[in-house]
Amino acid sequence: MWATNLRIIGIVLGTLALYTLIANKIPQVQSEVPHALTLGANVTPEQLVAAGDQLYHGAGGCTACHGLGTRAPNLLTDEKGLGPIGARCGKREAGKDCKAYLYESLTSPRAYVVSGYEPIMPEMGRILSPQQIWALVAFLESQSGTVDVTASDIPAASGPAASAAPAASGGGGPGIAGGSTEPMTIIRGAGCTGCHKVGTEGGAIGPNLTHVGSRLSAALIRECILKPDTRVAKGYEKFVGVMPKMFGNQLTGAQLEALVQFLSSQK
Amino acid sequence: MAHVFALVQAAADSAAAYRDFPVIGSRAAIWIAAEIHLMFAAFVLGVPIFAVVAEAIGIFGKDQRYDRLAKEFTRLLLIAYSATAIWGAVFVFLLSTLYPRFWAYLTAIFGVSMWVYVSIFFFESFTLYLYYYGWDRWKQGRAKIVHWCLGILLNIWGTAVMFIADSWLTYMMTPPRDITPETSPASIKLWHAILNHTWMPINIHRLIGNVVFGGAIVGAYASYRFLAAKTDEERAHYDWMGYVGNFIAISALIVLPFAGYWLGREIYQYDQSMGITMMGGFMSWLWVIQAFLIAVLFLAGNYYLWVGMGRIPGAERFRPYTKWLLVVLVLGALVWGTPHTMIADSRELAAMGGSHHPLLGALGVMSAKNTAVNLMILSTFLSFLLYRRANIRQVVPWAKTGTRIQAAMFVIAAGVVLFFGIRGYFVEAIVRIGYSVYQVGAVLACIVFVTVIDVLMARGAQSLGAIQWGKMPPRSQYALFILAVTFTWLMGLMGFARSGIRQHWHVWQVMQDTTPYAATPALGYAAIMISTCVLIFLSLVGFIFWLGGLAEKSTFVPSTEAPHVGH
Ligand code: HEM
Numbered sequence: 001m002w003a004t005n006l007r008i009i010g011i012v013l014g015t016l017a018l019y020t021l022i023a024n025k026i027p028q029v030q031s032e033v034p035h036a037l038t039l040g041a042n043v044t045p046e047q048l049v050a051a052g053d054q055l056y057h058g059a060g061g062c063t064a065c066h067g068l069g070t071r072a073p074n075l076l077t078d079e080k081g082l083g084p085i086g087a088r089c090g091k092r093e094a095g096k097d098c099k100a101y102l103y104e105s106l107t108s109p110r111a112y113v114v115s116g117y118e119p120i121m122p123e124m125g126r127i128l129s130p131q132q133i134w135a136l137v138a139f140l141e142s143q144s145g146t147v148d149v150t151a152s153d154i155p156a157a158s159g160p161a162a163s164a165a166p167a168a169s170g171g172g173g174p175g176i177a178g179g180s181t182e183p184m185t186i187i188r189g190a191g192c193t194g195c196h197k198v199g200t201e202g203g204a205i206g207p208n209l210t211h212v213g214s215r216l217s218a219a220l221i222r223e224c225i226l227k228p229d230t231r232v233a234k235g236y237e238k239f240v241g242v243m244p245k246m247f248g249n250q251l252t253g254a255q256l257e258a259l260v261q262f263l264s265s266q267k
Numbered sequence: 268m269a270h271v272f273a274l275v276q277a278a279a280d281s282a283a284a285y286r287d288f289p290v291i292g293s294r295a296a297i298w299i300a301a302e303i304h305l306m307f308a309a310f311v312l313g314v315p316i317f318a319v320v321a322e323a324i325g326i327f328g329k330d331q332r333y334d335r336l337a338k339e340f341t342r343l344l345l346i347a348y349s350a351t352a353i354w355g356a357v358f359v360f361l362l363s364t365l366y367p368r369f370w371a372y373l374t375a376i377f378g379v380s381m382w383v384y385v386s387i388f389f390f391e392s393f394t395l396y397l398y399y400y401g402w403d404r405w406k407q408g409r410a411k412i413v414h415w416c417l418g419i420l421l422n423i424w425g426t427a428v429m430f431i432a433d434s435w436l437t438y439m440m441t442p443p444r445d446i447t448p449e450t451s452p453a454s455i456k457l458w459h460a461i462l463n464h465t466w467m468p469i470n471i472h473r474l475i476g477n478v479v480f481g482g483a484i485v486g487a488y489a490s491y492r493f494l495a496a497k498t499d500e501e502r503a504h505y506d507w508m509g510y511v512g513n514f515i516a517i518s519a520l521i522v523l524p525f526a527g528y529w530l531g532r533e534i535y536q537y538d539q540s541m542g543i544t545m546m547g548g549f550m551s552w553l554w555v556i557q558a559f560l561i562a563v564l565f566l567a568g569n570y571y572l573w574v575g576m577g578r579i580p581g582a583e584r585f586r587p588y589t590k591w592l593l594v595v596l597v598l599g600a601l602v603w604g605t606p607h608t609m610i611a612d613s614r615e616l617a618a619m620g621g622s623h624h625p626l627l628g629a630l631g632v633m634s635a636k637n638t639a640v641n642l643m644i645l646s647t648f649l650s651f652l653l654y655r656r657a658n659i660r661q662v663v664p665w666a667k668t669g670t671r672i673q674a675a676m677f678v679i680a681a682g683v684v685l686f687f688g689i690r691g692y693f694v695e696a697i698v699r700i701g702y703s704v705y706q707v708g709a710v711l712a713c714i715v716f717v718t719v720i721d722v723l724m725a726r727g728a729q730s731l732g733a734i735q736w737g738k739m740p741p742r743s744q745y746a747l748f749i750l751a752v753t754f755t756w757l758m759g760l761m762g763f764a765r766s767g768i769r770q771h772w773h774v775w776q777v778m779q780d781t782t783p784y785a786a787t788p789a790l791g792y793a794a795i796m797i798s799t800c801v802l803i804f805l806s807l808v809g810f811i812f813w814l815g816g817l818a819e820k821s822t823f824v825p826s827t828e829a830p831h832v833g834h
Binding site: 004007008011012015016017019020022023024026028030031032033 | 491494495552555556559560745748749752753756767770771780785786787788789790791792793794795797798801802805
């Protein structure tokens with residue numbers, strides 16, 4: 001009987017261990033609480049680095065891609081013999097020092113794409129506040145480099161401390177996708193393809209935009225982008241409120257027009 | 268109203284809103300207490316359903332075995348019942364001391380229903396005592412029917428208790444739309460809070476889930492007794508009991524996905540972004556694990572049936588089919604487990620030119636998943652059917668035609684499922700969602716009609732020999748254990764999913780969690796918590812079974828109806 005009992009206990013523990021192991025093998029994503037960051041005018045580099053550390057490992061979501069090995073370059077450890085990010089950031093782009101490069105990497109990641117990787121990194125200026133971006137820059141610099149971010153780099157917090165709510169183009173950058181007016185670049189950069197299908201790309205949450213020009217005039221398309229819910233696409237009544245309402249603030253005038261022209265020509 | 272809001276939030280922010288629990292922290296303490304309470308609750312709700320059905324079969328089918336089975340289970344219920352109450356008390360004390368502010372908020376809205384809950388629990392206990400201790404007293408004729416009605420009453424109380432508790436937790440997840448952080452809890456009408464979006468779907472999903480759970484635990488109990496049995500008769504009895512437990516668990520499991528999809532749809536309709544967080548956001552991996560667990564359930568259940576054919580004379584005829592069923596089940600499980608959107612690594616991305624993998628993308632969409640799960644259900648049903656007719660030869664003149672009709676129904680149902688599954692790729696999402704209804708309809712219709720034909724066809728059938736209960740290799744029994752462990756774990760996982768989609772809210776977008784534990788942990792940590800809960804629960808259940816064995820060795824009586832052959 002003891003043999004049977006032991007076998008049963010073994011099976012129970014084995015099954016539990018298997019499930020626990022599998023759940024620990026998959027990517028670990030924790031859902032963080034959006035966190036308001038207030039940095040005073042006399043913030044020290046150490047405080048910035050500490051805040052950046054927290055963001056990096058938490059609400060910033062960086063570890064969903066970085067540090068896994070294949071999906072994105074290692075930042076905290078060596079990457080292809082160039083050392084951690086603080087050691088290599090000054091050598092990436094001619095004429096850009098470490099600080100400028102890191103800021104660019106975060107706010108317009110497609111401006112310089114590290115070779116061997118795909119441009120999948122989100123534009124962090126849309127998710128994080130300027131304070132948070134600068135804290136991250138300081139933290140990344142601290143990885144085998146020298147921290148030269150100071151309080152003067154950080155724009156004075158405008159109004160209530162910027163929260164994690166999508167902030168319009170972080171740090172006063174030139175709009176989505178680095179200000180590009182190439183329509184597909186805007187569409188990708190603004191994340192339209194997260195919800196809409198355009199040609200062969202994109203998801204199926206919103207209406208397919210491949211032939212949107214044949215159903216909507218340019219004026220209506222503009223309106224749909226600026227005030228998404230004033231005109232609801234047929235069959236999508238239940239999806240009202242899903243399309244973000246901040247594109248009007250994020251796109252530059254030229255970008256909006258380029259986008260509208262492009263979409264209305266999709267017949 | 269603004270001042271009320273200021274009050275609620277200020278209080279929630281102040282230190283007095285929370286206390287911490289030593290060493291493991293408040294969240295882990297609440298997690299363990301709530302989950303184990305829930306598991307016991309599911310057990311004491313699932314088993315009475317089981318017991319009443321078994322008693323009815325005993326009464327109306329004139330089969331004493333079932334009556335004894337029902338009683339054996341009710342005895343286990345008595346102890347499980349106090350365990351439920353103890354863990355419930357632990358849970359409430361922890362919640363009210365560790366999260367006093369939030370507790371005050373809930374009681375302000377639900378106070379009345381909490382009193383009702385306690386009184387029903389009280390009635391339920393006494394009904395249970397009557398039901399159990401009256402078993403041998405009210406054994407004959409009309410008294411037996413009254414006794415059976417007591418069992419039904421027990422289930423009514425149980426279901427009412429669950430519905431009330433469900434209203435609290437569904438309110439936390441989907442509070443009615445007009446309730447904002449400014450709404451004073453005292454001004455919220457009780458019924459308004461109860462009738463929230465996910466209340467009914469969770470009620471139904473849990474009701475069915477509890478039946479599966481009850482069946483699975485019964486199966487594990489029987490298999491333990493089977494392995495420990497000393498005589499052939501005892502072995503036969505517990506083999507049979509294990510079969511009944513597995514049968515109930517798998518039959519109810521077949522319906523669970525439909526209830527699950529309803530629940531999922533309601534969540535989407537309530538709040539798109541919540542739906543997206545659930546299925547595509549930080550929880551998307553959870554569904555891969557869920558699919559894996561469900562695949563284990565289907566496979567273990569079917570495996571048990573196939574091995575069980577070995578004890579049925581005449582079953583050899585059907586052996587060759589099982590390997591094809593296995594192929595369908597494994598393929599279905601693979602498709603179902605394929606996630607839809609996942610950030611791929613750079614090499615994969617280079618190959619697919621977008622964040623949708625050509626293969627993952629195609630197999631991961633809802634069409635393919637619905638198709639897979641429906642085909643898995645059809646295969647499991649087919650396993651049952653083969654099992655059912657393994658030892659009979661039909662004598663009705665239309666037996667051949669009947670079988671052909673049944674086969675045609677399977678083909679048609681599978682055809683409908685496949686047709687809409689493929690069509691689904693060519694239509695818009697909104698149309699596609701409607702397709703799943705046709706798929707489910709075809710499968711259910713097939714199950715109902717085929718069963719009816721089968722019952723008619725089996726009339727007066729010639730037996731190829733009685734099922735040789737007890738002639739079962741021990742490995743089949745271990746499948747029943749895996750079934751019970753997996754199911755308990757699945758319950759823990761889904762409980763995490765339910766409370767995880769609220770993210771950092773006590774009450775979604777109404778009352779924020781401002782503790783250090785507000786972040787929703789990753790699956791790895793959750794899995795450790797779930798395994799801990801399952802382990803505690805199973806150890807306690809093991810203890811209860813052991814106690815049950817101490818009190819009275821077993822209610823097993825040899826089939827000769829001889830008065831107790833000593834144990
Ligand atoms: C074959 C399919 C499914 C199975 C076997 C299954 C099984 C279960 C089980 C055993 C529970 C625990 C029940 C209880 O605590 O009494 C549960 C709860 C839950 N299920 Fe499912 N489920 C399935 C499909 C789904 C689907 C498709 C969804 C949603 C998209 C879903 C969402 C949930 C949620 C949110 C809970 C938590 C309810 C709670 O316990 O608080 N399930 N499921």
